[in-house]
């Protein structure tokens with residue numbers, strides 16, 4: 001059945017996790033029957049698998065976000081050590097769970113808060129190669145590292161890629177789009193002109209929509225959740241001059257093409 005899809009969010013975050021039953025109910029009511037939740041480290045990868053076991057509309061993606069950049073997002077503010085043992089264990093864990101997962105992500109490069117660019121690149125490449133080996137899409141975030149990320153995607157000849165919350169310049173959007181990358185449009189598109197620009201540049205058969213819950217809410221006074229992904233669909237419809245139904249159908253075809 002054709003459904004709205006939230007292609008990227010973090011349902012394991014403490015702002016959402018305790019409310020997961022009402023949040024999945026809200027999603028179903030809004031017609032959102034596919035939600036990809038992305039792990040970013042050891043702890044959240046395991047929580048993502050658990051959530052998917054408990055709720056059929058939740059599909060897990062497992063990843064490894066550059067730990068040297070993560071202290072910004074983690075409420076605990078603990079410093080993360082970035083050691084090879086940790087990421088190699090996670091590579092193994094993902095490989096072991098390959099039949100349960102839909103994608104590899106969230107992975108990427110983050111130079112905004114990250115300190116060790118060379119190690120970040122090495123880890124990024126390891127996870128891209130894993131995605132390719134397992135024939136799964138890679139969900140990628142690049143922050144202040146768009147050029148490097150696209151260079152690596154090209155070098156590695158990656159075919160199944162979703163750029164999440166991309167904030168690179170126009171020529172980089174064009175370049176990634178020409179390489180065959182998909183772009184997911186986050187719900188803050190309702191006010192973010194640079195994201196609206198992605199919709200203008202990237203063809204409909206290369207678009208997805210996401211909430212990145214609990215972040216990037218379309219409503220300033222409300223915390224984001226997957227049911228709000230329809231706000232991204234509405235904006236895509238408006239900018240592309242299509243009906244909501246047409247966008248829903250097309251993004252669902254993208255899902256079938258990339259994930260089947």
Ligand SMILES: [Zn+2]
Pocket residue numbers: 008009010038106212
């Ligand atoms: Zn994210």
